[in-house]
Amino acid sequence: MDQFAPPAADLLEETGLDPADWQRLRALGHRMLDDMFDDMAGLREGAVWRPMPGAARAALGDALPLEPQAPEAVYADFQRLVRPYATGNRHPRFMGWVHGGGTPIGMLAEMLAAGLNANLGGRDHAPIAVERQVIAWAAAMLGLPADASGVLVTGTSIANFIGVVVARTAMLGRGVRADGLQGAPLVAYASQAAHGCLPRAMDMAGLGMAALRMIGCDARGRIDVAALAARIAEDRAAGCIPFLVAGTAGTVDIGAVDNLAALAALCAREKLWFHVDGAFGAMAMLSPALRPMLDGIEAADSVAFDFHKWAQVPYDAGCILVREASRQSDAFAAEAAYLAREKRGLAGGHPWPCDFGPDLSRGFRALKVWMTLKTYGADRLGQVVAQCCALAAALAARVADEPELELLAPVGLNIVCFRYRPDGAMAAADLDRLNADIVVELHESGAFAPSTTRIGGRLAIRAAIVNHRTIEDDVMALADAVLATGRRLRT
Numbered sequence: 001m002d003q004f005a006p007p008a009a010d011l012l013e014e015t016g017l018d019p020a021d022w023q024r025l026r027a028l029g030h031r032m033l034d035d036m037f038d039d040m041a042g043l044r045e046g047a048v049w050r051p052m053p054g055a056a057r058a059a060l061g062d063a064l065p066l067e068p069q070a071p072e073a074v075y076a077d078f079q080r081l082v083r084p085y086a087t088g089n090r091h092p093r094f095m096g097w098v099h100g101g102g103t104p105i106g107m108l109a110e111m112l113a114a115g116l117n118a119n120l121g122g123r124d125h126a127p128i129a130v131e132r133q134v135i136a137w138a139a140a141m142l143g144l145p146a147d148a149s150g151v152l153v154t155g156t157s158i159a160n161f162i163g164v165v166v167a168r169t170a171m172l173g174r175g176v177r178a179d180g181l182q183g184a185p186l187v188a189y190a191s192q193a194a195h196g197c198l199p200r201a202m203d204m205a206g207l208g209m210a211a212l213r214m215i216g217c218d219a220r221g222r223i224d225v226a227a228l229a230a231r232i233a234e235d236r237a238a239g240c241i242p243f244l245v246a247g248t249a250g251t252v253d254i255g256a257v258d259n260l261a262a263l264a265a266l267c268a269r270e271k272l273w274f275h276v277d278g279a280f281g282a283m284a285m286l287s288p289a290l291r292p293m294l295d296g297i298e299a300a301d302s303v304a305f306d307f308h309k310w311a312q313v314p315y316d317a318g319c320i321l322v323r324e325a326s327r328q329s330d331a332f333a334a335e336a337a338y339l340a341r342e343k344r345g346l347a348g349g350h351p352w353p354c355d356f357g358p359d360l361s362r363g364f365r366a367l368k369v370w371m372t373l374k375t376y377g378a379d380r381l382g383q384v385v386a387q388c389c390a391l392a393a394a395l396a397a398r399v400a401d402e403p404e405l406e407l408l409a410p411v412g413l414n415i416v417c418f419r420y421r422p423d424g425a426m427a428a429a430d431l432d433r434l435n436a437d438i439v440v441e442l443h444e445s446g447a448f449a450p451s452t453t454r455i456g457g458r459l460a461i462r463a464a465i466v467n468h469r470t471i472e473d474d475v476m477a478l479a480d481a482v483l484a485t486g487r488r489l490r491t
Helices: 022-041 054-059 071-085 104-116 126-142 156-172 175-179 197-204 225-237 260-270 281-286 325-332 366-401 428-445 472-490
Strands: 149-153 186-191 212-215 241-248 273-277 302-306 318-322 405-407 415-420 451-455 458-464
Touching: 022 071, 022 104, 054 071, 104 366, 126 149, 126 281, 126 318, 126 366, 149 156, 149 325, 156 175, 156 186, 156 197, 156 241, 156 273, 156 302, 156 318, 156 325, 186 225, 197 212, 212 225, 225 241, 225 260, 241 260, 260 273, 281 302, 281 366, 318 325, 366 405, 366 415, 366 472, 405 472, 415 428, 415 472, 428 451, 428 458, 428 472, 458 472
Parallel strands: 186 212, 186 241, 241 273, 273 302
Antiparallel strands: 149 318, 302 318, 405 415, 415 458, 451 458
C-alpha cells in the first residue's frame, strides 16, 4: 500500500460504505482482476495443492476486526493467506473428486452478479428471467418438457432433498405439509452405490434414513432392477407405501449409470415417482456419443444435477428440474402478507422461485450458468465431457498394461479406480496402507490430487477426470507418479 495513502478510516464516505475515493478502489479492482487472470493462466506451472502453514492458520484465527482496514491491506491478506492454499480443483492434475475446473468467464460472471446484488427469491426483474431461461435450457438438454419447472440451488445434495419432498407431497397430497406423515409408512429405493446425500434427504424430509431401501448392484455397478422390483413387492405386502425410486447417472465411486429406461418403465407400472440423481453424469447428455448411456432420463419426474461439475461453472450451481410444475409448487409455495403477489409492479412475476424450493434469499447463481452456456455453447461443453471420458479410458488402458497396477472397477464414464500392487505377497491391510500413503505423498508433493475409495473392501486410488484443462499427458504422468511413489515407499 502507498505509504502516503490516507488512513483506512478515511477511505469511506461519512455515511454508508461506498469509498470516498472511487479511483483508488477502481485501481485496486483492476489489479485484483489482472492478478486472478495471471493466476488462472499459470495454473499448470503451479502446485495442485499446498498444505496451509501454521502461521496462515493462526492468522485466520484472528479476533473480529472492529476498526476499518485499507482494502489494499485486506487484499494483501487474501494473497498471502488464502489464494495459495485453495482446494486445487482448477488445476489440470486435480483428479481426486468430481469438482469442475471453473472458467474465466464464470469468474467474471460472479463479479457481475455480485455487483447487481440481486435477490432471486421472487419479484419481477431480469435476473429471475435469466434463471427461468437457464431452467428451460436445462430441460431441453435432458429431454424434459419445455414447461418443466426448476430452481438453481447450492448443489445436488439440496436438489435431491427437494426431489424427495416433491415426491412425498405428490404421494400424500398438500395436506402432508400441515399434518405431517400421520404415520404413513413411506419407503423409497436407491442402489447401494447411491450418494450419501440421498439417505440424508430422507432424514431431512422426516422420513428416516431406514425408509430408503438400498438395493444391490450388478457387476457394472448399476442397480439390480429385478431385486428392486422384488423389494417393492415385499414392502407392499408388509403394508409399506413405496413412493420413490432414485436412479443414479454417475455413481460416486466408479461413475456407473443405472439402467434408467428400465427404472422408468418399472416406476410407470408401479405408479412411483422416478427421480434421477445426475450430479455429474447428467451432463453426458451434451455428448452425442455418450447420450445413449442415459436413455430413460427424459422420462424422469425429477432430475438433480450440478452445473459446477462437468459444465465447469464456478461453485456453487446445482439444479433441480421437475416434470410437472404444479407438483413442485404444491410442495413449496406458501402465502405470506409481506410477500403478496401482484399483477403489475415489482411484486409481479408470479410464480416466484421461492414457490419451487425452500429458499427465499437466493443469489444470482443463474448469471454464471447463463454466461457459460452462451459463451461456450452446449456442443463445446459436450466435447469436454467426451474428452474426460476418453482420458479415463486411456488411463484404464495404461493401468491394464502395467504389471504393478491393478484396475479395481469397470470404467463407465470418467472415473478410474485402481491401485499399486507390487510384486510379492502383501497382507491386505498393508497393501491398503501403501496405496493410501501413495495418495498422501502425491498430495503433499503438489504434483497430483487423486482421492481414495473402497471397491470390494479394497482401498483404491480414485482418479475422477472432470477438468477441461486435463490432457493425456496429465493422466499418463499420474500413472508414472503412482508407480514411482509406490516403488519408493515399498523399498
